[in-house]
Amino acid sequence: MTTATAQWERVLLPNIEQDQTEWLDAYVAGGGYEMARKALGMAPADIIGVVKDSGLRGRGGAGFPTGMKWGFLPQGLFPRYLAVNADESEPGTCKDRPLMEQRPHSLIEGVICSCLAIEAQQAFIYIRGEYYKAARVMQQAVEEAYAKGFLGKNIFGQQGKNVDLVVHRGAGAYICGEETALLTSLEGYRGYPKLKPPFPAVSGLYGKPTIINNVETIVDVPHILRRGADWFKSWTHERTTGMRLYSVSGHVKKPGVYELPPTVTLKDLIYDICGGIRNDHELKFVIPGGSSVPWLKPHQIDIPMSHEGVAAAGSMLGSSAVMVMDHTVCPVWAVANLSHFYHHESCGQCTPCREGSAWMHKILRRIEQGGGRMEDLDTLRDIAGEGKPGSGMISGKSICALGDAAAWPVGSALGQFHDEFVEHIEKGCCPYKNKRYWMAGGRFVNETFEKMPVL
Amino acid sequence: MPTILKDRTDEIERLAVRYPSRRSIMLPVLWMVQQQEGWISQQAMAEVADVVGTTVAEVYEVVSFYTMFQQRPVGRHHIALCDTLACAICGAMEVAEYLKTKHGIEKKKVTPDGRFSLEFVECIGACSIAPAMLVGETLHGNLTPDGIDAILAQCP
Ligand SMILES: Cc1cc2nc3c(=O)[nH]c(=O)nc-3n(C[C@H](O)[C@H](O)[C@H](O)COP(=O)(O)O)c2cc1C
Ligand code: FES
Numbered sequence: 001m002t003t004a005t006a007q008w009e010r011v012l013l014p015n016i017e018q019d020q021t022e023w024l025d026a027y028v029a030g031g032g033y034e035m036a037r038k039a040l041g042m043a044p045a046d047i048i049g050v051v052k053d054s055g056l057r058g059r060g061g062a063g064f065p066t067g068m069k070w071g072f073l074p075q076g077l078f079p080r081y082l083a084v085n086a087d088e089s090e091p092g093t094c095k096d097r098p099l100m101e102q103r104p105h106s107l108i109e110g111v112i113c114s115c116l117a118i119e120a121q122q123a124f125i126y127i128r129g130e131y132y133k134a135a136r137v138m139q140q141a142v143e144e145a146y147a148k149g150f151l152g153k154n155i156f157g158q159q160g161k162n163v164d165l166v167v168h169r170g171a172g173a174y175i176c177g178e179e180t181a182l183l184t185s186l187e188g189y190r191g192y193p194k195l196k197p198p199f200p201a202v203s204g205l206y207g208k209p210t211i212i213n214n215v216e217t218i219v220d221v222p223h224i225l226r227r228g229a230d231w232f233k234s235w236t237h238e239r240t241t242g243m244r245l246y247s248v249s250g251h252v253k254k255p256g257v258y259e260l261p262p263t264v265t266l267k268d269l270i271y272d273i274c275g276g277i278r279n280d281h282e283l284k285f286v287i288p289g290g291s292s293v294p295w296l297k298p299h300q301i302d303i304p305m306s307h308e309g310v311a312a313a314g315s316m317l318g319s320s321a322v323m324v325m326d327h328t329v330c331p332v333w334a335v336a337n338l339s340h341f342y343h344h345e346s347c348g349q350c351t352p353c354r355e356g357s358a359w360m361h362k363i364l365r366r367i368e369q370g371g372g373r374m375e376d377l378d379t380l381r382d383i384a385g386e387g388k389p390g391s392g393m394i395s396g397k398s399i400c401a402l403g404d405a406a407a408w409p410v411g412s413a414l415g416q417f418h419d420e421f422v423e424h425i426e427k428g429c430c431p432y433k434n435k436r437y438w439m440a441g442g443r444f445v446n447e448t449f450e451k452m453p454v455l
Numbered sequence: 456m457p458t459i460l461k462d463r464t465d466e467i468e469r470l471a472v473r474y475p476s477r478r479s480i481m482l483p484v485l486w487m488v489q490q491q492e493g494w495i496s497q498q499a500m501a502e503v504a505d506v507v508g509t510t511v512a513e514v515y516e517v518v519s520f521y522t523m524f525q526q527r528p529v530g531r532h533h534i535a536l537c538d539t540l541a542c543a544i545c546g547a548m549e550v551a552e553y554l555k556t557k558h559g560i561e562k563k564k565v566t567p568d569g570r571f572s573l574e575f576v577e578c579i580g581a582c583s584i585a586p587a588m589l590v591g592e593t594l595h596g597n598l599t600p601d602g603i604d605a606i607l608a609q610c611p
Contacts, residue, residue, distance in 0.1 A: 130523070169482065171485070443549065
C-alpha cells in the first residue's frame with residue numbers, strides 16, 4: 001500500500017473538500033459539545049493530565065508541550081486568560097483558516113475545555129485581519145453558542161462555571177502571531193513583542209497569567225478527551241504525537257491541507273499524496289516548516305515529518321507548512337522574496353532585527369538584479385550566520401524570534417546554493433531567464449506575455 | 456462632536472464591556488471606521504481617540520503600524536494581491552501584469568472611475584490555492600486570466 005492510498009481517519013477536518021461551515025445543530029448532532037460537558041465534570045488537573053499524557057505539542061511553530069505550558073500557571077493567581085492564536089501569518093501556513101471556516105464549533109469546544117483546564121473565565125480568539133470570512137464565521141458561531149448557553153455565565157447550566165469568548169481581529173501584522181506581540185495588540189497597542197521572562201503564563205494579558213495556543217492545538221484538546229491519550233499517541237514518531245495538518249503549497253500537482261500522522265515522510269507527502277512535481281519538473285528545494293526554517297534539497301527529503309525527523313535533516317517542522325519549489329525557481333530570487341517579507345514585517349523595536357532584515361534584503365536584491373559583489377557573500381554570512389539558532393548578528397540577539405526567522409532562510413540558502421549566488425555575481429545577472437513566466441507554469445500564456453521582459 | 460461615529464455609540468459601548476480594559480476596543484473601533492468609510496481620516500482618528508479615551512497621537516501610532524488600515528481613500532473594491540513566495544512562484548507577478556495591461560489596475564493607485572485600487576501584500580494564508588488575492592473582503596485563489604475577468608466583472 002502506498003502512502004496515498006493508506007486511509008487515516010480524519011478528525012480535524014473530515015470534509016475539507018466540501019468547504020462548508022458546520023453550524024451548531026450539525027455539530028451537536030455529530031456528538032459535538034459532549035467533551036465540553038465531560039470536561040465540566042472533571043478536575044482541572046485531570047484535564048491537564050490527559051493533555052500531558054497525550055504528548056500534544058503546540059501546532060503554532062515552536063512545538064512546545066501543551067500540558068507542560070499549562071502547568072506553568074502560578075498557583076492561586078486569578079483571573080487568568082486564554083488567547084487563541086489565529087494570526088496564522090507564517091508564509092506557507094494555511095491550515096487554521098479552513099479549521100475556523102469549516103468547523104468553528106470544534107474550536108469553541110476546544111476553548112471551553114481548555115478554559116476549564118486552566119481555570120480561565122475569559123478567552124480571546126485573535127484572528128488576523130485578512131481572514132474576513134473566518135472572523136465572520138467564528139463570530140456567528142460564538143453567538144450561536146451563547147444563545148444555547150454553551151458560552152457565557154453558568155455554561156451548560158452549571159452554577160459558577162463561566163466562559164466568555166471574544167473574537168478579536170488583527171489588522172495585518174505578521175508580528176502579532178508572536179505570543180507577546182499578540183497580547184500587546186489585543187490590549188490596543190502596536191504589536192510589539194516583549195522580552196521574556198516574564199513569560200505570559202505568569203504575566204500576560206493585562207499583566208495577568210495568560211495561556212496562548214494555536215488554533216489547531218486547542219482543537220486537538222476535545223479529541224484527546226474523547227478518545228484518550230493513547231489514541232492520540234497511536235501516531236507517534238519519537239516525541240511528536242497525533243495527526244496534524246500539513247499545508248502544502250508551491251509546485252506540486254495537488255497543493256492543499258492534509259491531515260496526516262507524523263510518520264509520513266516528506267518524500268511521500270510530495271510525490272505520493274500531492275501527486276509529485278507539476279509538469280513532471282525536477283524538484284529544486286523544499287521549505288518544510290513555514291518560510292522561516294532552513295531549506296532542504298532533494299536528497300534530504302526522505303525523512304518523517306515530525307519535529308525530530310525534520311531536525312535530523314537540519315531544518316525544523318515549525319508550522320508544518322511545506323513549500324515546494326521546482327527547477328524554474330531561482331533560489332537567490334526566492335530568498336530575496338522571503339527577506340522582503342521579514343524586512344516588511346519586522347516591528348522595528350530592536351536594532352538587530354530591524355536593521356539586519358533590511359540590510360539582508362538590500363544585499364540580496366542587489367545580487368539578484370546583477371549588481372552583487374563577492375564581498376556581499378561574506379557580509380551576508382556575517383549577518384545571517386549558518387542558518388542555525390544563535391549564529392550570525394541577528395539570531396538569538398533580538399527581542400523575539402522574528403529576527404531568527406529572518407536570518408535562518410538566508411543562512412541556509414547561502415549554504416545550500418552557494419554556487420548560484422556566485423554565478424549571479426560573476427555573470428552580473430540572474431541566470432534564470434524569464435523566470436516569472438516559467439514559474440507561473442503556463443497559466444498566463446497568451447499574446448500579452450509572449451514578449452515578456454526579464455524581471 | 457462625533458460625526459463619523461455618531462450612530463455607533465451603542466455598538467461601541469456593547470463592545471467595551473466585553474474587554475477588561477477600554478483600550479482594547481482600539482482595533483475593533485478602527486475597523487468599524489474603515490468598514491464604514493473605506494479609510495481612516497485624521498478626523499476619524501480624533502473621534503476614535505475620544506471614544507477610546509486616549510490621544511490622537513496614540514491612535515495614529517496604532518493606525519500607522521497595521522498595514523490593513525488605510526490612511527488615504529481606496530477604490531470601491533480594494534484588491535490585496537499576495538506576492539510572497541508561494542504565490543510568487545505560482546504566478547502572482549503575472550497576475551499583477553494582467554491586472555495592469557488588461558484592466559488598467561496599478562499598484563498603489565486608484566482607477567480613475569474609483570472602482571478599483573491595488574496593493575501588494577504579504578502572505579494572506581491562502582498559499583495552497585496560490586496565486587491568491589483579496590477583493591474587498593472576499594478571498595479568491597487559483598487565479599487565471601479568465602477567472603480574474605469574471606471576478607472583476609462582478610464588482611460594480
Ligand atoms: C514572529 C513569530 C510569528 C509567529 N506567528 C504565529 C502564528 O501566526 N500562529 C501561531 O499559532 N503561532 C505563531 N507563532 C508562535 C507563537 O509565538 C506561540 O509560540 C504559539 O502561538 C504557541 O501556541 P502553541 O504552543 O499551541 O503552538 C509565532 C512566533 C513568532 C516568533
Ligand atoms: S504566499 Fe500567498 S497566500 Fe501565502
